[in-house]
Amino acid sequence: MLLSACGGSSPSPAPSASPAASPVATPTASSSDDEFRIGRPQQRREIGDVDRAFRTFESTRGELIDLFKAQEWFQDGLSRDEALFVERSLSFVTRYGGPRKDYVSDETVRRKLIRYARVPVADGEVELLLIFQSGQAADMEMEYLKATLPALESLVGVQFPERVITVINGDFEINDFNDGQFIRIARCCTLSASILAHELSHAYWSIGKSWFNEGMADIYSVLVQQRLSDDPPAAWRVSAPDLDAYLRSRRSAASRFPELPLPRRFASNGLYEAADVFLLEIRALIGDGAFKAAARDLYLASDFNRFNVSDKRIEDVFLVHADAGAREGVMALFNRYIWGDNGERYRQLQEWDEP
Ligand SMILES: [Zn+2]
Numbered sequence: 001m002l003l004s005a006c007g008g009s010s011p012s013p014a015p016s017a018s019p020a021a022s023p024v025a026t027p028t029a030s031s032s033d034d035e036f037r038i039g040r041p042q043q044r045r046e047i048g049d050v051d052r053a054f055r056t057f058e059s060t061r062g063e064l065i066d067l068f069k070a071q072e073w074f075q076d077g078l079s080r081d082e083a084l085f086v087e088r089s090l091s092f093v094t095r096y097g098g099p100r101k102d103y104v105s106d107e108t109v110r111r112k113l114i115r116y117a118r119v120p121v122a123d124g125e126v127e128l129l130l131i132f133q134s135g136q137a138a139d140m141e142m143e144y145l146k147a148t149l150p151a152l153e154s155l156v157g158v159q160f161p162e163r164v165i166t167v168i169n170g171d172f173e174i175n176d177f178n179d180g181q182f183i184r185i186a187r188c189c190t191l192s193a194s195i196l197a198h199e200l201s202h203a204y205w206s207i208g209k210s211w212f213n214e215g216m217a218d219i220y221s222v223l224v225q226q227r228l229s230d231d232p233p234a235a236w237r238v239s240a241p242d243l244d245a246y247l248r249s250r251r252s253a254a255s256r257f258p259e260l261p262l263p264r265r266f267a268s269n270g271l272y273e274a275a276d277v278f279l280l281e282i283r284a285l286i287g288d289g290a291f292k293a294a295a296r297d298l299y300l301a302s303d304f305n306r307f308n309v310s311d312k313r314i315e316d317v318f319l320v321h322a323d324a325g326a327r328e329g330v331m332a333l334f335n336r337y338i339w340g341d342n343g344e345r346y347r348q349l350q351e352w353d354e355p
Contacts, residue, residue, distance in 0.1 A: 044162075067109050071110060113138070122159045137191060168182060254274045
């Protein structure tokens with residue numbers, strides 16, 4: 001059985017701000033990163049810095065540090081992929097807590113079970129590190145990830161937001177994407193085209209509430225699979241429905257759940273299915289080109305994930321891209337799926353925005 005991508009995630013409320021002062025976007029925790037790089041991807045200088053990682057984690061992760069230091073491959077000096085392996089593993093197990101050996105096993109460390117590639121993107125390259133467990137088809141998984149990354153970048157139309165992506169195959173309950181840095185893939189799913197593409201899509205789509213992030217990751221996963229289906233990576237067969245067929249199948253899946261506004265849904269009440277339907281109904285109204293242009297504008301509004309975009313901002317941007325004949329329909333969809341009213345809430349938020 002495939003676990004749902006990012007299964008079990010809960011609706012994440014945007015940081016609260018007083019409505020009167022509500023900006024179009026709200027700072028996230030990562031905004032402290034580098035204020036001089038507005039309009040550019042965030043920098044994460046700690047990545048691959050082994051000395052710094054040893055200093056930071058020596059009191060809490062001494063056991064894993066000692067295990068790394070005991071390996072022959074460690075003692076003869078560290079290449080870039082090995083440095084990333086060491087630093088990323090320490091940062092990962094610290095971030096997630098829990099049983100280290102379920103994530104980065106002794107065997108993975110001893111046999112150095114990693115794959116590494118520099119993937120060309122529009123502006124330079126992205127370092128891709130895969131940390132895996134014995135018995136997994138790491139080369140095949142890596143081929144798919146390497147193909148997905150530039151496909152995704154060209155579909156969104158904005159330079160890839162991260163310089164380093166680390167994928168960890170472990171004994172996880174779920175698959176997920178964590179703050180631009182780590183993708184966790186459960187044992188079930190290391191060769192799932194849809195799940196791998198969904199999780200990589202969160203490199204872009206982590207800028208709003210859960211309904212938006214998950215719906216967009218689902219849709220861009222389908223788009224990536226379509227793009228790769230013509231010229232699939234080695235050993236892969238990739239096929240995907242077109243988005244109209246995908247919408248029909250998601251409508252039928254969503255109909256099994258009671259009606260509930262998206263911001264109040266969890267995975268268990270059809271968050272993913274209903275979010276896909278909502279966003280694809282908008283696409284059906286405004287057209288494919290306008291949908292992708294709105295998605296790109298929303299991503300840029302987040303300034304490379306330095307800010308969260310609010311539900312109101314999302315409606316604003318889709319309305320900008322809707323022609324006159326589609327506006328009423330888009331507003332009706334937002335009222336039904338987001339606000340749960342007849343437009344009162346959106347009008348109120350618009351009034352608060354006025355100076
Ligand atoms: Zn997800």
